[in-house]
Amino acid sequence: MKKADVVEFYRRLAEANPHPETELESVNTYTLLVAVVLSAQATDAGVNKATRALFATVDTPEKMVALGLDGLKRHIRTIGLFNTKAKNVIALSEALIADHGGQVPANRDALEKLPGVGRKTANVVMNVAFGAETFAVDTHIFRVGNRTGLARGKTVLAVEKALDKATPAPFRVHAHHWLILHGRYVCKARRPECWRCIEIDLCAFKPKTPAPKPTRAQQGA
Template identity: 65%
Template sequence: MKKPKAKSEPAAAAKARPRTRSFRARSRYTPAEVREIFRRFSVQRPEPKGELEHINAFTLLVAVVLSAQATDVGVNKATRALFAVADTPQRMLELGEERVGDYIRTIGLWRNKAKNVIALSEALIRDFGGEVPGERDLLVKLPGVGRKTANVVLNMAFGQPTMAVDTHIFRIGNRLGLAPGKTPEKVEAGLVKIIPDEYMRHAHHWLILHGRYVCKARKPECEVCVIADLCKAPEKTNSVPAPLVELKPLEPAELAAQ
């Protein structure tokens, strides 16, 4: 019987050695560069706002549910009249599925969305006294509510520093190499890990607006980008180079002054 070949010491040692992943293995940017990216976003848009129109936490929740595979502009056109007559779960339930459908008929998948709006209204009344819960685990149990929708509501209605990864943020995370990932969950985890705490509150809006109006899917407008010199995306279309030296971290006094 042949004896199994002994592994060479370097190979065996490499296998036994615990795997470690550096910051750069997850992101193309150093911590200081990430901080500078979001510092610039904060200067460009000090108080970023979501573009879905809403009256309260409930109408925000409904608007986000309706926005799946639809534009914010299209959802706003449909919900202005809807929310004027139904801005609470009880009023929405009284309106009924058929009439809700009439209001949102211009939105894609409107039949299924009308069912979900009525079902989540029923669940809010039955399980939460008509109030929108401020916890992700509870929100995702509602009909039509996934992790992204829950994160948007937690961020906008409850001020929680969540990261809701939509198509824009997913593209930005991968195109820039800011937080590469094959799934929205991977990109979310990567962004949450690298973005400084002081910028997390508005980070998801900054990235969405940057992706929607500057780093566009078909043709990014690099010539007007506030982080063009920091950007390490292969698709970058201007000649502004990325810094050759690492940026110094901001001092506590500088952070406090922002």
């Protein structure tokens, strides 16, 4: 995608949604970190449903360790891979207490050393909690980057680096949220809704998906 088109691509996303936010619910930086860890291979809605009651009373590493592994599992048992995730959350909570005074570090390398925290999770926390210009490439961003031509790459890291290189300064902080939401609600995996996409003329994807045919009820109306 040409530089001028990249600017226009982001300008349209910004105009449509000036202040994008993560759809994961949290009450502070620590619970954000926990929510992102739990969201791996799970939907944000599913994580939110499981963590609302949890975060109402457990909002620090100390409280999480006090809750214990079995107590945490009872809260998150509806989330996929909850056994492994529960172990990681308890372990990262213990590490935060031991190594960071109970605070979430504002450093990607330090975050990635925590149990269950990979590069994508660290990038999300850095961006949402600390306003860093990071690009957390999930399946949605990977798809949108490659499909549109905005940032092509065969691996998640390649797409992240392509986005980092291509995304201009005014749009860098919010870029990954715009792209996630665009992939989640418009540029869908199985059937992208090209007919209602604000980027249709800038996108390299072919053939464009046509609008669905109206149902008989809609035709009658």
